[in-house]
Amino acid sequence: MILVVLITLVLSLLAVVLSVVVQPTNSEASLLLLAIGGGGLILSVYVLIQMRRRMKALRIEIPPVNTTIECRKCGFKSVREFQRGDYIFKELDKCQKCDDKMIITAIYREVQEKEKERSPFLS
Numbered sequence: 001m002i003l004v005v006l007i008t009l010v011l012s013l014l015a016v017v018l019s020v021v022v023q024p025t026n027s028e029a030s031l032l033l034l035a036i037g038g039g040g041l042i043l044s045v046y047v048l049i050q051m052r053r054r055m056k057a058l059r060i061e062i063p064p065v066n067t068t069i070e071c072r073k074c075g076f077k078s079v080r081e082f083q084r085g086d087y088i089f090k091e092l093d094k095c096q097k098c099d100d101k102m103i104i105t106a107i108y109r110e111v112q113e114k115e116k117e118r119s120p121f122l123s
Helices: 002-022 026-057
Strands: 067-073 076-081 091-094 101-109
Touching: 002 026
Parallel strands: none
Antiparallel strands: 067 076, 067 101, 091 101
């Protein structure tokens, strides 16, 4: 699709340039080439802008992955960002409260639901 739009853009620019070059010899052909070139330029730019907007809308946001760390002895819980090498039941550093070893109890993504826009007519 981009290739077709770029070819249209180049041909439109060529038509505009030819309209300026041909103008002294044939004014009707010059006006026709100028109209075709101008219309092609406007259409090509419009399509490129719309394609860019759609590409932005299609971007997928990956939700963050969290790791829950828990102390087996006192039950103290901590949540942090996932780090490479994390796995369930991995023993980590000592607990801040009781100095017993902490383990990873959960690894999960936080998915935030997007609110759908409601139409004012569907109340």
